[in-house]
Amino acid sequence: MTEVLSQDEIDQLLTAISSGDIETEEIRQPTDQRKIKIYDFKRPDKFSKEQIRTVSIMHETFARLSTTSLSAQLRSMVQVHVASVDQLTYEEFIRSIPNPTTLAVINMDPLKGSAIMEIDPSITFSIIDRLFGGQGEGAKVTRDLTDIEQSVMEGIIVRILGNMREAWSQVIDLRPRLGQIETNPQFAQIVPPTEMVVLVTLETKVGDVEGMMNFCIPYLTIEPIIGKLSAQYWYSTVRRGATTENLNILRERLSTIEVNIVAEIGRMNLTVRDVLSLVPGDVIRLQNTRTGDPFSLNIGNRPKFLCKPGQIGNKLAVQIVKKLEDVQVQDFEELDDVEGDE
Structure with a gap:
């Protein structure tokens, strides 16, 4: 709100200016001093702090x-942690890495374009020495x-x-593939030199050898x-959990898992003494099982189906006749508890 001066204040101000007590430059000096931020148009910031x-x-x-995974494969203590995440031009990244080094060009399917994974020569030769039966010593000379x-x-x-695919699963079903390995950074031109990239620097230690592992992703x-690289999207996805994309990933992974399926004819409680005295030809009478009753087909330790015995070719088989409901499955579990108490 603008302050209005009275007539007496105006007269005092004019008198002070006439006598030289107040310089006119002091009056003209603006009171609004704004902070100016320098912006470099050659390397604009394309990633926000939240996205970083x-x-x-x-x-x-x-x-x-x-x-x-590396500790298990190398059978040695391996430590990897994020040192920094920065945005810079691709030319600055290329200049910052040694020559020769290990440069892996990564195809970032289903995203377009490629990324670069650079492994420091000391870490590279330490891994190679360890896999070849050595103590995991780093390179003493720089070579290809x-x-x-x-x-x-x-x-x-x-x-x-x-x-990496598992780490990115909350954002996208990334399927990274190794394209090629280069040793000269000048031969790995995946984007123009002035293009902005995000550089993830990982401090890596293999045994007593320390070095850097860099992951460079172009904008x-x-x-x-x-848009998915925001804290709101990230935490809402983690909290939501059961999204359609996550369920499809879970189904894909679970579809390759093997489980035991057992056709159970029946059960019987015996003492250890009776078990030790069993010989070929003995007959054991099963509890709660009659001739012609269907068997219980157990998946893991849970009964899921009823089945009948049969034969396919020269092999024994079972035919599923009914799916057990949740109530019946619960009855089976209660029956197991009763038998255990007896």
Whole structure:
């Protein structure tokens, strides 16, 4: 709100200016001093702080999974954790890494474009030395990888990419694939030099050898899902849990799991003394089972179906005749508890 001066205040102000007590420059000086932020049009910020934070959370999960998988594969103590997540130009990233090094070009299906995974030479040669039966010592001289060493690192990177797919599962069903391995950074031009990228730096320790593992993702590649890289979407997805996308992933993974299916003819309680005295030819009378009754087909330890015995070719088989309801399954469990108490 503008302050209005009275006539006496105006006269005092004019008198002070005439006598030189107040400089006119002091009056003209603006009181509104705004903070100016320098903006570089050559490298604009395309990722917000919230999106950078979400990328960091995703790769903290990736680091934990990689720590476990690499420790098991190398049979050595491996530690991986996120050191920083920054946005910079692709040219700055290329200049910051050594030459030669291990550069893996990653196809980010279903996203368009590729990403770069760079593994420090000290970590690379420590992994190779460990897999070849050594103590896991780093490289004493800088050199390119041989064909055999490159093949070994391909297996390591493919294993690491499986962890990346799981870490990104809350945002997208990522299917990263190893394209090729380069040792000269100048040969890995996946985007223009001025294109902005997000760089995830992972501090890695294999035994006593320390180094860096960098994951470089161009903005053009991650742009289609940039809206999902927010804390609100991330936590709502984690809290929601049972989304259609997650259920499809669970179904796909569960469909390959093997379970035991047992056709149970019947049950009988015997003492240990009776069991030890059993010989071929003895007949055991089953409880609550009559000739012609269907068998219980158990999946795992739970009865799920009723079935009848039969034969297909030269092999024994069972035919499912009825699906057990939840109430009947509960009755089976109660019956087991009663038999256990007896």
